[in-house]
Amino acid sequence: MLRLDGLVKTYPTGDKALKSVTLEVPRGQVIGLIGPSGAGKSTLIRCINRLIEPSSGSVTLEGVELTTLRPRALRAQRRRMGMIFQEYALVERLSVMENVLSGQLGYVGFWRSYFRKFPQAAIDEAFRLLDRVGLVDMVDKRADELSGGQRQRVGIARALIQNPAILLVDEPTASLDPKTSRQIMRLICELCEERGLAAIINIHDVALAQIFVRRIVGLRAGEIVFDGLPNSMTAATLTEIYGEEDWSATIREADGDDDTDIDDAPRRAAGAAPQHIPEIDRDRLAGLT
Amino acid sequence: MPVSSVGEIQVWHRRARGKQLAIWFGWLCGVALFMFCWNIISEKTTWFFVFDAPRIVGDISSRMFPPRWSYAEKLWLPIWDTMNIATLGTIFSIVMAVPVAFLAARNTTPSAKFVRPVALLIIVSSRSINSLIWALLLVSIVGPGLFAGVIAISLRSIGFVAKLLYEAIEEIDQNQVEAIEATGASRIQVIAFGIVPQIMPAFAGITVFRWDINIRESTVLGLVGAGGIGLQLQASLNVLAWPQVTLILMAILCFVLASELVSARVRKAII
Amino acid sequence: MPAAADAELIPLPRRWKRPPLIKSARLRWSLGICAALYLAAAFGTIEVNWLRVWAGLDRGWAFVLGFMNPDFVSHWADIKEGILESLVMTVTSTAIGILISVPIGLGAARNIAPLPVYLFCRGIIALSRSFQEVIIAILFVAIFGFGPFAGVATLSFATIGFLAKLLAEDIEDSRADQLEAIRATGSSWPQLMNYAVQPQVMPRLIGLSMYRLDINFRESAVVGLVGAGGIGATLNTSFDRYEFGTTAAILITIIVIVILAEYASGMIRARLQ
Structure with a gap:
């Protein structure tokens, strides 16, 4: 349903974020995209809905070539791709x-x-x-x-x-605590199942990915180095993706954990100061009288 | 190295030698420039008048007090006018400054090569020219009165509001904008949903702040005939009615302090 | 999920309206009506004599033409002298202003000054900030006579209100523990200033001084309107004679100098940080 073919992204600085990525996502399949920081996971996801313009290669969604679309048609196609963000x-x-x-x-x-x-x-x-x-x-x-x-x-x-027909999910759990992370991952995967959605989920946490997804793609330095079932991952594949490390504690069979979906309490009280107020800089105001 | 050794003793200096010399040289240039400028001023000054100043101050203050309280009733209307000039001027300036700000901000401008420089030129021109000069110009074009004052204030404020606003636009959280773009929203929808909510507090703060400044500025517009309490000041100065001048100055002081209080309250309420 | 069963019973709401900014409807409406009434009254005070405006449009157009074709030549000597005088006044007044602002700023910071000093310094600041430069200039011209001295005095006084206030606020915002640590060493008051306060506020003070230099230059153009020296007098004359080409030339010069100054101060501030 979604097909990436020879997708390349080179930034103006010369960094090669993606080196010819080819990937096929069938209808209703949830893919976990793992890889170290800077491997190009975020770039890959953003090249699909062209928040970042790919340098070359093609992206086809349900037979529509996305990379050559004019802005209006691109916006119409973006509706078919829901995006979930890290922050x-x-x-x-x-x-x-x-x-x-x-x-x-x-x-x-x-x-x-x-x-x-x-x-x-x-x-x-x-x-x-x-x-x-x-x-x-x-x-x-x-x-x-x-x-x-x-x-x-x-x-x-x-x-x-x-x-949407597909969800593009960028590190959905990176800013969350372990328990909430599981709840969110479960929710995303359940919803995909209910609605027959495909999804590409960027995720840092290998163990979490193994629990919830049916297919894992490993990205290193802009190239796909692993593509297979979660339980076919071995210490060798992880070394291939991330580099040398003792992986014995990371790899495990997907265990059925059963913590119930309890709403996590708001971390801040409603009346507390909201975190991000664009404050008016006194300096600048003062300088302009 | 700030540490050098003299014989066997390690000596610590605050700065390396070259840097210290450069700093001294900088100070020397600064002082020389100041002395040079001061010299020019001094040549153009009739020092007799300056040395005579204490006597004049005594003379003027003896004429200034007591203030002529009965004149107060004639000041209510000019103060009301002054407030209107400031408020309406601020409103008009906002109407004009918002589009300019969006054209000037790097992340919203339609063209960084052509449109942005024009917007920046509008901003700097408006900021460089004092509202009193705008008022002089407008009085000669549209004639004396409040109308010239309102336009002068709004022309001067465009640059201020637009500059602060475009800086606020450039500092927004780009993630939120990206999220709206990813839904397939059109350009204008991205602005309305992704950008506008983020700059609202800054916008409100800037508006109130400029209103406060405009109150102060509009107290003098009358000196060139553009309405407000400055007219009374000019008239009183012309006939050397010092007791009236005192009262007017006191009125301005109270008025400006009150407006400052109001704007501080409002700003606190917003943030 | 047990909650899901309950949710089946209670139908989901179907109506949604954006919540208003001000919750209480009564307050919302009364504020709106007050604002509308005020605006109507304010607009009522503006009388526009459209005939006069129409007649003045010629002059406006002449001014636009003047901008298209500025006349630097015919009064070049006056323009040059005026601009130089403005620049000289700017430098002098900013330097004097800074020298006076620093002690007043220290005195106006509540965390290092005793109450009487604090009130006195705050009083000076409030006085300086409340009056527009031109009003001060009128008084100083009356006191010191015509000429740039009155202008320098005016701009210095205005600088105090600006710099001392921001400096004082900056000191009040500075870290109390650093002050405490230096005090704990048994330092004297000047040592405290030098070691605890100065390092914290110095970069900003320099930045603000640069800003003020810029502001003083712009203001020096208006104090001349009332006889306090600088380019303002030349500007006023050109207005009186309807020599819009010269007016435009002066304004363009001011704008160019402001752009240059802004660029330079931006670079200096960037190096400081």
């Missing part, structure tokens, strides 16, 4: 509902979106999704009042309301 990338000063509905932006015109007049079907779907990820009571909270796990759930709902 959640919610618009922090918008409410939960607005963040979820922003996944619909590719479907509605500017003025409708500006006045927040989304189609009723989208609003129904948003409520269903928020209910599914367990946040239906938080609809009117501002995104920066949520905890990390809650934010990532909103991010997931935002990606799903696009009605």
Whole structure:
């Protein structure tokens, strides 16, 4: 369904982030993309929906070649690819509902979106999704009042309301604690199964990847060096991907852990100061009188 | 090395020798420049008048006090006018500055080669020319009155607001913008959902701050005929009515301090 | 999940409206109405004499033409002298302003100054900040006579309000533990300033001084309007004679100098950090 063919990305600085990557993702398959920092995992994912322009090679989604699309057609195709981010990338000063509905932006015109007049079907779907990820009571909270796990759930709902064919997931758990990480990974994989979605999940945590995904692709220095089942990974393959290290503690059979999905409490109280206020620099204000 | 050895003793210096010499040389140049400039000023100054200043100050202050309190009732309307000049001027300037800021910010400008330099030129021109000079110009074009004052204030403020705003736009969190782009949103939707919410607090702060400055600036526009309390000041100075001047200055002081209080409150409420 | 069973019973909401910025509807409406009333009243005070504006458009156009075709030549001697005088005033007043601002700034920082000193210094700052430069210039011209001396005095005084205030705030924001550590060594007050305060505030003080140099140059153009020296007098004359070519030439010169100064101070500040 998604096919990458000889995908190359060379940055203007001369760094070769991707050296001819070829990958086929069938419908409904969840792939874990592992590899050391700087291997090109993020670049690969962003080259698919062209947040980063690939230098050469082709990307086809359901038969449509993406790399040559004009901006308007590209936007239409981006709707088919939901993206989930490492730092959640919610618009922090918008409410939960607005963040979820922003996944619909590719479907509605500017003025409708500006006045927040989304189609009723989208609003129904948003409520269903928020209910599914367990946040239906938080609809009117501002995104920066949520905890990390809650934010990532909103991010997931935002990606799903696009009605995508594939999810591009960039380090969904890197900013989360181990327990929340598992809950989020489980949620993503369950949702993919429910909806028959394919997904490419960048993930640092090899053990976590082994638990949840059915196929693992290992990337090193812009090249695919492993592609296979999670339990076919050995110490040798990990050395191939990451380099020499004692891997005995990392590799294990996927165990069925059963911690229940309890909502993690908000880390900050609602009234506490939101973390990221673009402060007005006194220096600059002062200098301009 | 700041440590050198003299014989067997290790001597510690704060800076290496060359650097220390360079610093001394820098100071020397600075002092020489200052002396040179001061010399020019001094040549153009009639020192007799300056040495006579204490007597003049005594003379003027004896005329200034007591203030002519009865004049106060004539000041309410000019103060109201001054406030309106500042407020309306700020509003107009925002209307004009917001598009300029988006054209000037590196991450939103349609063309970094052609549009951005023009926007930056608008900003620097507006900032370089004092509102009083704008007012002089506008009085000769549209005639004396509040209208000239409002436009002068707004022309001067465009540069200030646009500059701070475009810097705020350039400092936003790019992740959030990327996330909106990934949904397939159009360019204008990306601005409305990804950028605008992020710059709102900065925008509100800048607006209030500029309003506060504009209050101060609009107190003098009347000196060139552009309305506000400056008109009264000019009229009183022309007839050397010092007791009235005192009262006007006191009124301006109270007015400006009050506006500063208001803007500090509002800014605190926003942040 | 047990919660899922309950959720089946309670139907999901179907309506969603963006939550308003101000929660209380009453407050929201009354604020809105007040703002609308004020704006209506404010607009009411502006009388535009459209006939006069129409007549003035010729002059506006002449000014635009002047900008297209600035006349540097016919009054070049005046322009040159005025700009040089402005620059000289800028340098002098900034230097004097800094020299006076530092002690006042120290005095206006609550964490190192005793209360009476603090109040006195804050009073000076408030006075300096409240009056626009031109008002101060008028008074100083009355006191010192016409000429650049009054202008230098004005700009120095204005510099105090700006620099001393920011310096004081900076000192108040500086790290208390560093002050404490130096105090604990048994240092005297000047030593405390030199070792604990100066290193913390120096880079910013230099940066602010550069900014102020820039501001003083721009302001030096207006104090001349009331006879306090600088390019303002030449500018005023050109306005009075409707010599818009010369006006444009002066304004362009000012803009170019401001751009250059901004570029230079940007480089210096970048090197300091």
